[in-house]
Amino acid sequence: MRSVVIAGLILLSASEGPLNASAPLWSRQVERRPTTTLDAVYTREQARRGAAEYMNSCASCHLDDLSGQHTSPALAGETFVLRYEGQSVSDLFERVKTTMPQGAAGSLSDQAYVDVLAYILQANRYRPGAQELPADVDRLRTIIVKRPI
Numbered sequence: 001m002r003s004v005v006i007a008g009l010i011l012l013s014a015s016e017g018p019l020n021a022s023a024p025l026w027s028r029q030v031e032r033r034p035t036t037t038l039d040a041v042y043t044r045e046q047a048r049r050g051a052a053e054y055m056n057s058c059a060s061c062h063l064d065d066l067s068g069q070h071t072s073p074a075l076a077g078e079t080f081v082l083r084y085e086g087q088s089v090s091d092l093f094e095r096v097k098t099t100m101p102q103g104a105a106g107s108l109s110d111q112a113y114v115d116v117l118a119y120i121l122q123a124n125r126y127r128p129g130a131q132e133l134p135a136d137v138d139r140l141r142t143i144i145v146k147r148p149i
Helices: 002-016 044-057 078-084 089-099 110-123
Strands: none
């Protein structure tokens, strides 16, 4: 019976992903792939709220189509992806929160800022999912920006 249980645990572990082979067997943990922007990390409703906030607070400088102008960078397209690819969503969140809106940095709620980020992700063709992008910097730190497919 004991060998059946051990064999089952080994099969279960193998099906969840690779094990850290350098750790002792009893302390091995399943290595998980990091969460990325390709993992549907926001909802359609959140992006809808973000679009409304964007139009109120951001579009006058970054334009309605997020293409940017003059000193306001584009928030959609290749320029945006090249700038943030490989960084965490918290890097983007902190950048936006500490600099925007121009002249009133930090004036929005954390929820409004992540809603705008959801809209920016949608504009960059990342797909929506069932979970909202969290308004928690520690959780945002675990989501990495990847090039959209």
